[in-house]
Amino acid sequence: MCGATQLWELEMGRYLTTMRLFWSNAFGVLLEYQFNFLIEFFAMLASLIGSIFILSLFFVEGQSLGGWSWEAALVVQGFYTLLDGVTNTWLRPNLGAIVNYVREGTLDFVLLKPIDSQFWVSVRTLAPTGIPEIALGIVLILWAASKAGAEFSFGVLFVTSMMLLVSCIILYSLWFLIAATTIWFVKTWNATEVLRALLAAGRFPVVAYPPILRIIFTVLLPIAFLTTVPAEVILGQSATYTLLLGWLLALIAFFLSRIFWNFALSFYTSASS
Amino acid sequence: MRVAGLSPQVIKALFSTQYANMLEYRAEIALWALSGVLPFIMLTLWSQHDGGNSLAYQGSDLSRYFLSAFLVRQFSVVWVVFSFEEDALFGRLSPYILQPLHPLWRYVASHLAEQVTRFPFAFGIALIFFLLNPASFWLPSFWQLLLAWLATFFSFTIGFLLQSLIASLCFWNERASALERLLFVPYLFLSGLLAPLIAFPSDVLKFANWTPFPYLIDFPARVLAGLPVDILSGFLSQLFWIFCLLPAVLILWRLGVRRYTAMGA
Numbered sequence: 165m166c167g168a169t170q171l172w173e174l175e176m177g178r179y180l181t182t183m184r185l186f187w188s189n190a191f192g193v194l195l196e197y198q199f200n201f202l203i204e205f206f207a208m209l210a211s212l213i214g215s216i217f218i219l220s221l222f223f224v225e226g227q228s229l230g231g232w233s234w235e236a237a238l239v240v241q242g243f244y245t246l247l248d249g250v251t252n253t254w255l256r257p258n259l260g261a262i263v264n265y266v267r268e269g270t271l272d273f274v275l276l277k278p279i280d281s282q283f284w285v286s287v288r289t290l291a292p293t294g295i296p297e298i299a300l301g302i303v304l305i306l307w308a309a310s311k312a313g314a315e316f317s318f319g320v321l322f323v324t325s326m327m328l329l330v331s332c333i334i335l336y337s338l339w340f341l342i343a344a345t346t347i348w349f350v351k352t353w354n355a356t357e358v359l360r361a362l363l364a365a366g367r368f369p370v371v372a373y374p375p376i377l378r379i380i381f382t383v384l385l386p387i388a389f390l391t392t393v394p395a396e397v398i399l400g401q402s403a404t405y406t407l408l409l410g411w412l413l414a415l416i417a418f419f420l421s422r423i424f425w426n427f428a429l430s431f432y433t434s435a436s437s
Numbered sequence: 438m439r440v441a442g443l444s445p446q447v448i449k450a451l452f453s454t455q456y457a458n459m460l461e462y463r464a465e466i467a468l469w470a471l472s473g474v475l476p477f478i479m480l481t482l483w484s485q486h487d488g489g490n491s492l493a494y495q496g497s498d499l500s501r502y503f504l505s506a507f508l509v510r511q512f513s514v515v516w517v518v519f520s521f522e523e524d525a526l527f528g529r530l531s532p533y534i535l536q537p538l539h540p541l542w543r544y545v546a547s548h549l550a551e552q553v554t555r556f557p558f559a560f561g562i563a564l565i566f567f568l569l570n571p572a573s574f575w576l577p578s579f580w581q582l583l584l585a586w587l588a589t590f591f592s593f594t595i596g597f598l599l600q601s602l603i604a605s606l607c608f609w610n611e612r613a614s615a616l617e618r619l620l621f622v623p624y625l626f627l628s629g630l631l632a633p634l635i636a637f638p639s640d641v642l643k644f645a646n647w648t649p650f651p652y653l654i655d656f657p658a659r660v661l662a663g664l665p666v667d668i669l670s671g672f673l674s675q676l677f678w679i680f681c682l683l684p685a686v687l688i689l690w691r692l693g694v695r696r697y698t699a700m701g702a
Binding site for chain 2: 197199200203204206207210211214215217218221222227229230349354355357358360361362364365368372373374377
């Protein structure tokens, strides 16, 4: 019994060390391209200003967006910015590369490594250029939420970060499911672009959409849980059952991605065969 | 007889090879077509919004505007900077530069071939749109269609020249495609893809009209949708941008080629 725990700890340590190596390597690469970092930063800032401008068009003459006030809608925008930063930092560089492994046959080497292949392809690298976007998202969330009259008790912040974790897991799983299909359709990496386009719907509170889309964005493609639900939590408007539903969805999505990866791998025939 | 390195045979060869290449990847192109759904997402928001009054376009006008914006975007998408960067990095550019044909023509051909391949998918999406939203159905007149096509083609030309300008910078910095982001962001917000420009506050509108972006989506989309638009000044602005950008691209390219070091060779 004791031996099993020790072994598990050893395994965890090994995975953490690997991850640290990967990511410090990524930071090293970043320093090679400082100019790009600056460009990315400006583009991100301009993009945020543009999004807030478009959002403001819905609020002329004291109107609201699906019953959400300007400040509350900004909180949603903040969560979108934060998750977009997560996508750019973590998901896109890693999961976007899967298609290259498949096309060039280098997935063989990944599969031969004595480490979980889903782990390897998911944390192989990091694009630190997205980190300022994450920071800006957090600032926007806190600022807009305080303007909207939210109270930052420990409980609220704790539940919000839990829900943020749920959003990240759902987002990761969606990306991973799409990315794993490249095992069959080598050239369809742009399926992730379709996903990105659809996820852009998360910039706005889900009640602003027509009823049919609301259902789709809650159940089929859980965009509501990515931005609207965390925003409701920090604004103190959410019901307990949505939180439980969120966790349930996140767990289901994660295990689906895991099952699907193993299923997809059983079809992998290497590049030259 | 060759004009700018082009003769009928060259055009035919370029286009037919690029078209065959694009047909191979039609699934990919279908997905690219689908990834342009953003105007539809914005349409559902705007049409649901109680203050549609502030927008000046209402009901079917709004639907037509966003469908037109979608279609214009479909046929003016440009990715030359990415292709070019890859070709320069992998050394594929070297043989192209040796040919008695400006390498940019090759990219023009591949974009046009892609548009032809994309046509059925865009058409299908438009049909589905009308099935879901029959009230918005309209058939533009022949002249309207011709003008809209011309405006879209000019929009593609401006987009292509803008990106070629950045692509030429690849001769100096091999990661120049990062600069494309600086172009894409104002394009996204000022072109009219997310909201018709008529909804913009007048100061922002004035500023936007000084940039080429409104002539990339908003102007051709309004022509196609049959919404009120100043056709003459729109076309003049488009031509103005083309005549400014074309020499700039050619000069920058010429300067860049001198610096070319044939990476990967």
